[in-house]
Amino acid sequence: MSALKIENLSCSYQKTAVLEALDLTLNDNEIVCLLGESGCGKTTLLRAVAGLQTELTGKISIRQKVLNDEKTYTPSEQRKIGLIFQDYALFPHLNVFDNVAFSLTNKLSKTEKQQRVDSVLSLVQLSDMSKRFPHQLSGGQQQRIAIARALAYQPELMLLDEPFSNLDQHVRFQLINEIRQLFKQHQMSALFVTHSKEEGFAFADRIALMQAGKIVQIDTAQKLYRQPNSAYVADFMGQSNYIGVTVVDKFSYQGCFGLLGSNSVIEHSIGKQLRLLLRPEHINIVPDLNGLAMVKQVDFQGALQQITVQFNQQIFIVKHSNHCNDCLQFEVDDKVTLTVLNHDFVTFESETNTE
Numbered sequence: 513m514s515a516l517k518i519e520n521l522s523c524s525y526q527k528t529a530v531l532e533a534l535d536l537t538l539n540d541n542e543i544v545c546l547l548g549e550s551g552c553g554k555t556t557l558l559r560a561v562a563g564l565q566t567e568l569t570g571k572i573s574i575r576q577k578v579l580n581d582e583k584t585y586t587p588s589e590q591r592k593i594g595l596i597f598q599d600y601a602l603f604p605h606l607n608v609f610d611n612v613a614f615s616l617t618n619k620l621s622k623t624e625k626q627q628r629v630d631s632v633l634s635l636v637q638l639s640d641m642s643k644r645f646p647h648q649l650s651g652g653q654q655q656r657i658a659i660a661r662a663l664a665y666q667p668e669l670m671l672l673d674e675p676f677s678n679l680d681q682h683v684r685f686q687l688i689n690e691i692r693q694l695f696k697q698h699q700m701s702a703l704f705v706t707h708s709k710e711e712g713f714a715f716a717d718r719i720a721l722m723q724a725g726k727i728v729q730i731d732t733a734q735k736l737y738r739q740p741n742s743a744y745v746a747d748f749m750g751q752s753n754y755i756g757v758t759v760v761d762k763f764s765y766q767g768c769f770g771l772l773g774s775n776s777v778i779e780h781s782i783g784k785q786l787r788l789l790l791r792p793e794h795i796n797i798v799p800d801l802n803g804l805a806m807v808k809q810v811d812f813q814g815a816l817q818q819i820t821v822q823f824n825q826q827i828f829i830v831k832h833s834n835h836c837n838d839c840l841q842f843e844v845d846d847k848v849t850l851t852v853l854n855h856d857f858v859t860f861e862s863e864t865n866t867e
């Protein structure tokens with residue numbers, strides 16, 4: 513059963529379209545991340561699922577129960593969703609216990625409420641802080657309380673809007689790992705909005721990359737990085753170099769690095785011109801006094817050196833490991849040779865295609 517199914521969803525604000533004919537399915541116990549640049553419609557999509565969006569058409573179902581279609585609108589509070597925001601949204605005048613208990617129905621007895629709150633506070637490891645007020649907690653602790661409050665309500669789906677953005681790097685990734693484990697242990701499905709791909713990598717099972725109101729690719733992080741379906745996806749997911757190549761035969765391309773052998777059959781016709789994606793780690797760099805490439809910039813990045821190289825009237829970004837003390841150190845104006853390492857090639861249509 514799907515945890516969430518969105519079919520042909522379109523949303524607008526004052527008749528300006530923001531989401532267009534969007535489809536998305538979350539599997540049971542799956543965490544999906546909505547990733548994309550500012551303004552692409554991530555929050556609008558989350559709000560539509562939460563029942564907070566008025567101008568919309570299409571169908572939204574949670575666990576096969578239709579919440580939105582042309583005949584149905586289920587109010588937000590009846591959708592069985594947990595909502596978690598960037599700013600924690602805790603009540604400042606209530607202590608931790610009362611903040612968590614707030615979302616619980618009055619149908620529960622006092623003892624049941626106490627047990628429910630105790631159990632979720634223990635899940636987020638804050639049992640000993642139930643008497644504190646929000647201002648007496650760190651940002652990470654406040655977000656844990658917000659998560660405990662959402663869990664106490666026993667939702668069928670968790671919706672999280674940039675929940676980790678206000679936390680510093682160290683606390684952020686620690687909390688991301690903890691909350692992911694917690695959701696997995698409790699078979700909780702979640703839709704999570706972020707503009708940080710690192711957060712998406714760490715928290716989600718699959719990432720839906722959005723561009724201008726559409727999902728352009730949904731896949732695991734590895735697939736989005738290694739097999740992007742467009743240059744937009746490739747560039748969003750990591751650093752990219754591109755070279756123009758021509759298909760020579762079913763297994764090779766010709767370009768500025770000479771003949772490049774493909775690991776798989778090339779589906780394009782011979783003579784077709786394409787753009788070949790080269791990630792920085794796909795290019796090997798060696799010092800070479802007779803080399804035709806020249807180092808233009810070297811940036812120290814801890815474990816790696818990022819080297820900007822000019823070759824064939826083009827700029828390439830390459831990475832070289834700093835893993836040992838006597839590793840090669842490159843300097844500006846060094847002459848070098850670049851070669852392409854064996855990997856599964858990704859190509860896109862060339863803007864100057866003559867075919």
Ligand SMILES: Nc1ncnc2c1ncn2[C@@H]1O[C@H](COP(=O)(O)OP(=O)(O)OP(=O)(O)O)[C@@H](O)[C@H]1O
Binds near residue numbers: 526550551556557
């Ligand atoms: N209440 C509103 N009224 C009018 N336009 C809005 C409203 N809320 C959002 N928009 C517009 O809708 C588009 C999508 O906004 P949305 O907040 O969904 O994007 P986002 O991807 O979540 O962006 P961010 O990462 O900056 O939060 C933007 O162009 C935004 O300006």
